[in-house]
Amino acid sequence: MADLRIDFAGIKSGNPFWLASGPPTNTGYQVQRAFEAGWGGAVWKTLGEPVINVTSRFSGMHYGSQRVAGFNNIELITDRPLEINLQEIEETKVNYPDHTIIASLMVEPKREKWHEIVKKVEAAGVDGLELNFGCPHGMAERGMGAASGQVPELVEKQTCWAKEAAETPVIVKLTPNITDITATAYAASQGGADAISMINTINSLMGVDLDTWNTIPNVAGKGTHGGYCGPAVKPIALSMVAECARDPDISVPISGIGGIENWRDAAEFMLMGASCVQICTAAMHHGFRIVEDLIDGLNNYLDSKGIASVMDLVGQSVPKYMSWGDLDLNHKRVARINLDQCIHCNKCYIACEDAAHQCIEWFVDAKGKRALKVREEDCVGCNLCSIVCPAEGAIHMIDQPGEFPMTWNERQHLIHTIGG
């Protein structure tokens, strides 16, 4: 059994799995159920001036026969009185002293507002604070959430204000609705953030009903953009975590959020630099019980790799993530079709023919049967055929390292040197 305990910016937690701020962490009842199920921590649904929420609020993106490949919401922060939330936080912390409770906070960008709420939630006994600079809908129209999270100066200033009053670690949760997330991540760290978390949800409109022409979801026939999350956003979140993790100017710990559904996703985020992960949509889809396999699966994975502590995973893949200009131009990779596994759907053929480099061709095998093979000298190793292939092991991508590796950056440097 590996050690799953983590130390995240000084916050000690029994495991790296925290419930992200959202509907599952709305009440003490829910958070206590989650702790019973095994979650290491929970980020309480965002506290601030109570709001009025609308119905309906959620919609799902179903892909083929799979439900909830993506998820969208137009729910705002907590609509319950602050005092009730604080009372429940205190009670939960008393009942579960070894579990991590983080208060997610969102107030107007005013110094005294931040001071006030930070003091109140810390008095309730939270282990840390997460500043919500990310919600893309509703609150942003009032100058909060993503609206302040998209302006690096506002991020820095508000982080600073929170830090002035805070005695527990301050995590800044970033919005992905921005061109370069390292700009706001850097601003947060300049403002004194102890850690950053990402991503919040992405601007989205789930769909339009073709019979009523209403948006999905809609409130009395009218809709607005919401925040997108769930498995579909994982690659976006992962790249943003990786960008921050490899940036030497951003040296604070990262909590990874976005489309994490199982232990594999969690391990990927940790390898890419996250030292804890937060999960919401998967818990909404399946319930808190998913944490059992998150823990069990990660444990078995670490054991199988001979890794004693989950913290040893953190950041292992970051050195492998770099700028395009640092990739080897002389490396060759080609596709190879394994006819033993091929089911002859010809999807690779048409994909290569119409959308890639026309290097898969027909031949007649020894038994007189038509089959496909790759003309390797023309293959650019784009992976398209192996991506569309539905048969396990029918197309292998074979690496053929070049004799003299050279990156674009090295090449340009060489040209300049010779040229100069």
Add this chain to the structure above:
Amino acid sequence: MNASAATDLWKVFDEIHPDLKPKQVMEEANRCLFCFDAPCTKACPTGIDVPSFIRKIATGNLKGSARVIMEANPMGATCARVCPTEELCEGACVLGEASLPVMIGDLQKHATNWAMKNHPQLFEAGKPSGREIAIVGAGPAGLSAARQLARFGHQVTIYEKREKPGGLDTYGIVPFRLPQKVALWEADQVEQLGVMIKTGIAVGRDISADFIQTHFDAVMLAVGMADVPDLGIPGEELDGVFSALELIEKVKDGQVTDRFMGRTAIVVGAGNTAIDAATTLKRLGATRVQMIYRRTESEMTAYPAEYRFAKEDGITCSWLTQPKKVIGDTAGRVTGVECARMRLGKPDGSGRRRPIEIENSNFLLEADIFVKAIGQGRHTSLIDAFRLKHDHGIVSVDARTFQTSDPNVFAAGDVTFGNGSGEATVVAAAQQGKLAALAIHRQLMSRV
């Protein structure tokens, strides 16, 4: 028979139901809805958390998946193959109505196959309690109880009269449904927890019941049932009369014979063992195999899937047929069976309609082989040696404590099965073993 012919013959005993292919595994695992309070779990006699083990397959946590299965059912690999899944988990699958049930049995087989291949240590023995328990019989009930007792920290010794552990899983279910190595792997999992399995030791022959009763803190009787009883008709001593279990046991143990090549066989009985015997005879080269049963298709006890399988094998059935006499030639070899026609009367004690012989309806069925598969007898003398109360060899037990008339002797599995209570299935025996172990543990720990 020469060696290569024997090898060819052996091939027909390979497991008939193919493993799922990797793509099928992922498709099926991802089709599971991961229901909450799932009906499949409720339908499983051992309560396997089916959605959990399937989700673990989907996330690539095969070790965790196998552990979930084996935790609930120490015979999880066997049950993946022999359980009537269409009546249990798969029959309860909520997707059955909407599309097709998830192939739970096949996924269970996939996860346990992984464990068999990769040898992970799935369980640990508990902290030694200093208590010693003897179990008589290393079948599903005995092994299941031993596994649990070892996890509670008790030292367990199993006495098994056969050469290998596993009971009917090892000897009584045809290899093309359940390869012997599966049952032996399950026994090995139990041994790895420090359980001593003393094979080749028959209680009453090599060791006395008294010795066991005086040398252990508790005793559990899990001896199952005995061989197929005689029909009590003339001609049973003839050459060509076999017990179904004896036939299956030989094949299961790898002893293939050409004795049945080209023969005509009759199997009497209509349970799963009768079907196992009939399909085995087909594989051993019998040209014509007919099952005879004194009731009708609706009363037969074989699982529908097994019956379908027999029909696919070309086995025919003669319903409302009762054997009266086995006929032999001068050399004492079977040449046929004299049978009587039956009709169904009013329901009897078992709730099934009682078969009544039609007068003057006797007729002859020609056959060289006559196989008896009319259920199993009882280990009455062994039960008597332990001085336990029983009803015709069915040990009386308290349903909650699993205690027999001797409070220090517990019993579970087929030895307690009968008189309309419970089911004589591997899965039921595994569950009873588990529950009996808990009852024994509680009893031992409550003693001062």
